[in-house]
Amino acid sequence: MSVGLALAVLSSACAAPPVLSERDGRVQVVTTTGLLRDLVQHVGGDRVNVTSLVPDGGDPHSYEPSLRDVRNVVYADVAFSNYVMLEEHNIIRTLDANLDEDAANVSLAEDAVKYAAEIIPLVEDVSLDTIWLGLRARGDGAEHGANRASDVLVSATEVTGPGRVFGYLTGSFGDTDVYFDSSDGFDAGTGFRDDTATLPADAHTHMSWVFTEPGVYELTLSARLRVDQESKPVPLGESTFTVTVGVPPARATSESGVADPVVLDQGHADLTVDLDRGELYALYDPEGGGEATQIVVPADRAVIDVPNKALDEIPAGPQHAFLGHAGDQIYQLPQAVLGKHVHGEIDPHLWQNVRNAMSYVEVIRDTLIEEDPEGARAYRRNATAYLAELDALDRYVRERIDGIPRDRRYLVTTHDAFAYLADAYRVKIAGFVTPNPAVEPSLADRRKLTDTIRNLDVPAVFLEPNLAARSSTLTEVADEQGVRVCPIYGDTFDDEVTTYVEMMRFNADSLRECLG
The missing domain is CATH 3.40.50.1980 (Nitrogenase molybdenum iron protein domain)
Incomplete structure (x- = not known):
């Protein structure tokens, strides 16, 4: 509603x-x-x-x-x-x-x-073996009167290429929210009814991208800013991005005329609406270092590489029926983080x-x-x-974690929400599970997690109770490696933990018991 x-x-x-x-x-x-x-x-x-x-x-x-x-x-x-x-x-x-x-x-x-x-700045792990490709609204749009409740509308208005294009988000429990679907044509008349993603100002979102055939694609995105529900949206520009799917990126020059191309093939990239400059470009972060390593790539020079290793099959289930028949081959850049994940540059879990x-x-x-x-x-x-x-609680958490040998203070979880705990109480984040939410985790995903647990001799991994239903990869690998699966609380209570003090004491005790 x-x-x-x-x-x-x-x-x-x-x-x-x-x-x-x-x-x-x-x-x-x-x-x-x-x-x-x-x-x-x-x-x-x-x-x-x-x-x-x-x-x-x-x-x-x-x-x-x-x-x-x-x-x-x-x-x-x-x-x-x-x-x-x-x-x-x-x-x-x-x-x-x-x-x-x-x-x-x-x-x-x-x-x-x-x-x-x-x-703490939010620096994302770039552990997927294909590029993370999301959408971003950059800048605060203050000159247009934007505020934190304003909407940035990003619409797909045109695509050329050998197959169909989809952009969608997979929610926490496997449901899908389709942003872009070229199979029935884009709403090129207005561009802001169907085939539109909505973002807050100065935020970005992860999503999955699917291409049904190999070849070179050109995808046009247009953007507007809606300051409030009563205001007419303000145009923010339009740009066309080139995507090479299952073919050498060099073909972007011969087939689409991209001069002096910058190939986006690793790390994290966002197709970005700049609210202050009124244009769209690619914000590329090949090293995953956040603002320190981000590169602005003009749309007419960006070539997004979807390699052959992105070849996959459409999963079974009604939530993916919009892609076609289950088992049909597709090329997919998977969503990097499970669930709806819209965020800015600051880790919010203070x-x-x-x-x-x-x-x-x-x-x-x-x-x-x-x-x-x-x-x-x-x-x-x-x-x-x-x-x-709370001062006594801080000392308690510190003392409990200080009792864990330093070579065992490694945290592996299902949710990248514990950077502040790690920084304050001298715990090392060894990794968090970010499986492709549309398909079974790849062998590479499982191997990375297995190697992390084995190489660091991690005695336990940690699972937030409210995420238990979607953490099979973590629990399966833990079982294979003979390590414990222990609870930890991130940003919500339940029937067992009902206050902040209880939550932090519980986390400290769980870490001490399972790692110490």
Whole structure:
């Protein structure tokens, strides 16, 4: 349900009692996640009524807000999000579009920096043996009036080549969201109805690309910026990219006239809309070093190489029927990270360092005092007590992990969400599993994971409970190598772990028990 439709339903049902607010004198607070809800509850105590949009056990990267969530936002006095692209874009849009104009709207990861929170750039592992190819919106679009709730619309408007072209995203549980599908033609009339991907400003997304026949393709993308739901989209440019599929990249020069080509054949690349420059180009990162190693490649020089080793078969199942018949051969550049994965340049999982969570608490305290000055003494008292508890928690986590021999402090997981834990508590990230979500993991994927476990003599791998249903590769390889599979919590609670303190203590204990 769209935010606009949700508001229409809400206004027509105003006789129904509010879900969050009973207007009982307490400050009404909405958070995006249960983890933030817990922090707010500790600071706010009895003076706040707090609820989270993403339910415990839910995935903040992919959760879609409900009408009930919209109602909660409408009645809130204060909203706390993590932001830096942790949450699904529709969660942020729901907050920004429906929150009262007088309500506080706080992005904790950003505001916590003034309390000495440490930020880690998000550098992605480029372990796939074909290029990662995604979409990116670069820049903040401030000159157009863009904000964090604005949409960047990227549309495929034309393709030439010997076969069909698809661009799609595979969700957390195997469902597919098709962005581009040339089999029924692109909507070249407007370019912004079908065959369109939507991104926040200054973010990118992973996705899978499929080509049905070998040869040289030319794919034209067009982009617009929609500042808000009422505004007419602003054109941001159009460019054509060349793709060589199962043939030598040199054929791009002879068949498409690409002069002085730059072949994109390793690491990570995004077909990028630059909001500030008003153009589309390829942002190429062959070494996986993030901003330090990114190269801007003009669209008319970029040649995206889809090699013969990308030859695959269409998986069975209705979710892939749009590609054709199961078993038919295709060339596929696989999605690099399982599930909906839209993010920016900053790792958003700051709370895995307890000192960063303490910075969050200070921001929460100050925000509640500003909203409810009469409660200032209570908020300061609660925050002081909770900060002391978190300080003790930080020491506990550090002591537990310090008890693990240094040559055994290697973390292998299913989700790249623990860089802050590794940096703060001296753990080494040995790898995370990023299988092709559309097909069975390749022998190369399994071999890399097997070699990592064997060469480092890793005694255990770690699995987030909410990801257990889609982690067969990790568990199978662990079983083959005779190592334990142990639990670790990333960004959501469940019935066993219901608070932030419990989560971090659990993680420290699990690491100590399974690695020590």
